[in-house]
Amino acid sequence: MLYNAKYDLMKHRRKFFGISIAITVIGIVMMLIFGLNLGVDFKAGTTLDISTGGKAIQQSQAVELVRSAGLETATPPVVGGAAGDRVTLRFDKVLTTQEIDQIEASFKTAFGDQISKEENTVDTELAKELALKAIYAVLIASLGIMLYVSIRFEWRFAVGAIAALLHDAFMVIAIFSIFQLEVNLPFVAAVLTVIGYSINDTIVIFDRIRENMRFAKVKTFDDLSQIVNRSIWQTMTRSINTVLTVLIAAVLLFVMGSESIRLFSLAMIIGLISGMYSSIIIASPIWLVLKSKTLGANKKAAA
Template sequence: MRYKWSFDVVKHRKKYFTFSIVVTILGILSLAIFGLNRGVDFKSGTTLDITAAGQAIDQAKAADLIGKAGLQAATIVVGGDNNDRVTARFEQVLSPDQVKSIEESFKAVYGDNVSKEENTVDTELAAELATKATWAVLIASVFIAAYVAIRFEWRFAVAGIVSLLHDAFIVISLFSIFRWEVNLPFVAAVLTIIGYSINDTIVIFDRIRENMRFAKKKTFDDLAKIVNDSVWQTMTRSINTVVTVLIAAVFLFIMGSPAIRMFSLAIIIGLASGMYSSIFIASPLWLVLKHKWPGKSAGKKAAA
């Protein structure tokens, strides 16, 4: 099924480009001023998961028990099926004696069934994880660009890489602006977003290339018609794919554990941004590049 209604995607391309540039600038300013709210994975510290075996734990009570051990947690989150698990993150690395003191404070109130799980990251490991996460995103982007260049052409590769970096940066910028925590699941979410973004983009690119084989392509308007037709011919597929994954991500965000909530939020933002960029950024950008550098077989260019 194809949508019987449509609008000219190409006609308003400058508005889409301007909007994305403004958001990018705001993101750069936020990152420069505030940086990212790095979680314990990228910042030295200790995270304790304490479970009280079916007994509900009150957040205020948990903070009080930690305070009795002479410590103060940066964040305290209560979760679990019966609110019987508390996750406390400390910005300093706790000693074994400090961890034992916290555990004993909880056992004194909730009994000997209290169990704990400790996750500690030192300064060197945190820096190494942050560096490797950055390289993972960059290397994935380079290989994707190389694949698209070989599979299609360099104009598609440039448009595709701009689109996926746009999506990744949108997610990173929003996490910086709203001070949401960034951890290893967040990096997994960004890599997932890159995959979904380029997948949607390639579907449209493939339809553009197919339509280019049979359509008249002598002027800018001819190319613009090809892009518009290709976008709307693949619109149903794009919407169905994104909505299907979006439903799952929304339910994970609402009903999932606190440990994957930020992962789900990043996926939700990235899916929306990915669909936007595939349609309104990547395809019009390819058109601009094709018009300016048409190649030997594109025919004579005309003014836009």
């Protein structure tokens, strides 16, 4: 069984810390260079959803129709719908009524009067408000988790859990920055979902560590390290199965899903892999390092 594995994860904790720190530094540098490709949800702009009434439309055709109205989309048009008769157009500025009418006239010329449209406009103030609320949502979720773990376990577990959560969220953000993938509200939903799955894995490992600590006589750092290592391997099968179940669904959505949920699925894939890694390689070793400092204090107290 996996918990009988002899590979000592805690023995190599410094190497794993070094890898994580290196990835984090690279991600920070990339974010400073490239920034984030904010979608219309987080910056002023207009989104138009146009239905052609059952007639299929190609992406290149949609581009030409928009250009014929004297405009350019901020991102390539996204074609969807059961019959491929729906296209989403995103602009990085707030369109005037005249510009929207020009686009509608272009589509009517190509597809007839049966077309319909839905308009979604985000002004500058609303975009700033949405961006701030997205940041607040992540921070509030993190603080709530820290409070729960502190009460349910102890503050050392909470420090390890939050470090792992921030690592997971940052990995997703950094990769989206490097490849300039669009950051929108579904992206925020994906990050919050990833945080939930990550803390779930972390709590399972922490709970096993606590159970093993009840029946152990810990005198040295090696004793503590063995408990953490054994706890990780005892829960490894469960962690792998849980992540694989959700990961398969996320991959299928990414491959077979529509364009509107593809980036959400990609963020989930990155976060799930990072979440399992951080629960094992970041959260648990951090608790080990913090807890080991109490061993010396206990000895002094006993003396």
